[in-house]
Amino acid sequence: MPEIIGYSVLALFVALILFMVIRTLLTKKPKLEDRNYTPHEIDLERVTSHLVGAVQIPTVTLKDNDCDGSIFYKYQEYLEKCYPKIMAVAKKTNVNKYAVIYTVKGSDESLLPCAILAHQDVVPAPEEGWEVPPFSGAIKDGYVYGRGSQDMKSQMIVALEGLEILLEDGLYPKRTIMFCFGHDEELRGTFGALEISKHLESQGIKLEYVLDEGGTILDGKMLGINNKIALIGTCEKGYADYVLEVEKDGGHSSAPDRRTSVGILSEALYKIEKHKRRAYWTKPTKDMFKSIAPYMNFGFKLALVNRDILSPVLKLVLTLVSPFTNGLMRTTLAPTQTKGAHTPNTLAPVATGTVNSRINTGETVEQVKAYIQKIAGKNVKISMLEGSIDPSPVSDIDTQAFKDLQQTIGEVFNGYIAAPYPFIAASDAKHYYNLTNCVYRFTPFEKTIEDGARIHGINERQSIESLELGTRFFLRLYENTCF
Template sequence: MKTFFGVLWDFLVLLITWPILLIRALCNKPDKKDFAVVEEPEIDVDTIAQHLSEAVQIPTVSMVEEFVDNKQAFYDLHAWLEKTYPEIHKVAEKNVINGFSLCYYIKGTDPSLKPGIFLSHQDVVPAPADGWDYPPFSGKITEDGFIYGRGSQDMKSHMICLLEAIEKKLKEGGSYKRDIYLCFGHDEEPGTSFEGAKYICQFLQNRGIKAEFVIDEGGAVVDGRMLGVPHSLALIGATEKGNGDLELKVERFGGHASNPKPPTADAVLGKAIYKLEKSPMPSKWTNLTKVTAKELAKNCGGSALGGVFKFALTNRDVLPHLVKFVFTLASPMTNALVRTTFATTMLWGAKARNVIPGEARANINYRMLTTDCYEDVEKHIKKKLGPEVQVTSIANSPSSPEADVTAQAYKNLEKSIYESFDDIVVAPYMFIAASDARFYYPLTNDIFRFDPFLYDLEDQRRIHGINERCSKDNLRRGTKFFIVCLENMCN
């Protein structure tokens, strides 16, 4: 109801003030950027593609459930890294943390500078072979320039481009002023990182490290047109949503399927799940999402959609409810930026086909805005579903602090993107998934998530799906980005 009146109020404001709002939008021009794209560095993209292919062929599936004994793959990856990046292994102090995670320390020449930390995870999700054009751990390199296989996007390509950039620098006799830590966890994918990132961060804390910045996966270069920006759009994750699971449980009279007495536990639970979908958490503007809207507003245009977005985002401060409403409807991604979301991921009922279960359960995976906490989520669900549905917390990881996007580290990262990519706009945003980065806050608040690859929607669907692949073009872009980024941020 509150939302309805908010939208109605904004609509009335719009009716009265639209000429002023239109002028505001028309005057909202992009900032002048003084960055020039740097020349293409000399890199051998075929060799990098071969390296990615070899890394993909090592099936480092996270060691959980039926893969709990998949230790050898991680040992093989460690050995392969040592063979493939000899200069790094010559110079760096290598630490194996908690058996499988890696932390390389490359000493810089200026001890007065705080270290820079670059993250990556070694593990990948499982990949049943069904539906793949090439076996998922074949690392097949195709004629049209793609490397296929699990991990080729998430995230061995990121790790390899980073290592290629450093290896090249060291091979040429170069060095970095800032100390560099390369931290490669081994259990990011199951969503815990309790064995990898957590231990690595503890190791760094024990060394008394305070970092200048941390860079991890998350965020990418996307086609800006879907948000009304007629350029490529580089999104830097400057925080990440909290996440967790809770269980809904309904207990009713069960029994033989031949004489059902409605409503059954399944029916009550089903109704509750449907109700939850129809009753989302309230939408909100966080400080960071306001910055995202401001940056996009300056750069929208060039089409009817671009015009609408420009008008709406420029006037977000005047029409906050209406613009939130547009975000809610525009796409699942924009909806996830303005509210805590719920997804029903697992269901349990009877164990036999002819049994009415005495209890039905559902797992709800939630992703929390930085302004919400678990108590808000639980309160909302209990209020909407009533006492018949029991709500139990299974796991909860709070959202991360928002990084300072006026800090030098952010400015240097932004500059690196402008210098690496043509025709691009950079904006910070709230990363809606989870990454290892959330464990590194004891070391710094300046934690940014960015993958230097250009992905369309089809590519994005391949991550964790079938036919995951990375193009040679993306490997070229990614390696160039890390060369530029390391110069700007560590020299």
């Protein structure tokens, strides 16, 4: 009798392995459609000079909408001068003063419009540490230097450039294209992007798709893929800064109480770091792995195709293998700041610490706050800084617009794999879910990690060479979706 049970278990095990292997073998790479793509000639000097001029106009985000924002009008005049073909047919609408929509009406009214987003504003740039003045737009070593050169005037310029070229060729779009440029993305986009989306909603407008900055182009090696992966953001993680505060009697540190405010705070921060939020699969993470699995080597592919069976092991591996994959699987909690007494020999009457959190789809700012409170204990008071936001909705990917975006990336970037993923930073795009379920984030520039780190920092720069493919990307996206 025990023998029969033993054999049955073995047979089941073998069947399971066979099932997983067959499933893996049946997973095939999707093919790009053959749409006759011929790369267009790009006048790189012209694109570069347009970017230089854009960087030279210091459109620093306004503190509030009542400040003098005439610099944004100057910036818009500049764009209008650079793109005469677009502006000859576009309708301009200013929203909430400085945000702007340029609408190029398509010839086929039955098609829903698409919206190409970019933000006009940039973060401040104190001159200290810059190799060139931050608003000079200087060209150096094959780069355009300056605040906004990456984030995100380069993307705005190539997006306009792509359509200008098609219009110069005497072509005209069937689908309406709306360029929606907010002016306070760096402060959450409530005056710009949010007002634009409300304005469009009030006009009864629905969109085919929205494309904004975000996403990244990764080397696939760390995932066992011998290619580059272009990641398209289909949602945004939430964001919150939690302030932990412990109050205790102050006084001289020669006679401390049994517990000090700094000690209690440190213990709380240590526990928060140790007790990570649970790891779980979200739709965007599942979508991502489903899209890239067919390109992986057999081992990785087997694991991901059989995610439902191997889930516990996979979760463990992904949370341990790199901070990037860990961030895909859970809400992260990172202690970032602490403050105690002003002098080394005083007991701090108040000790404070900050925990920065990026909240996973499916959880909320309030749930995470409750979790931190539970871990930190009742002696720690928790509050939230302004600017916290729940995760955004998740975009559909079984859509023609997403397929066209993948197709365009594959064509322009010579076979790169395009996959959806949960975007970890913030963008204006989150304000547009009232108009469509197809809200995507992609930045069509390859960059080094070192260059990416210059965003919001010193010596921000955009490689001139990358502007060529960036322009081709938008040009081809319009051809694939609007012409």
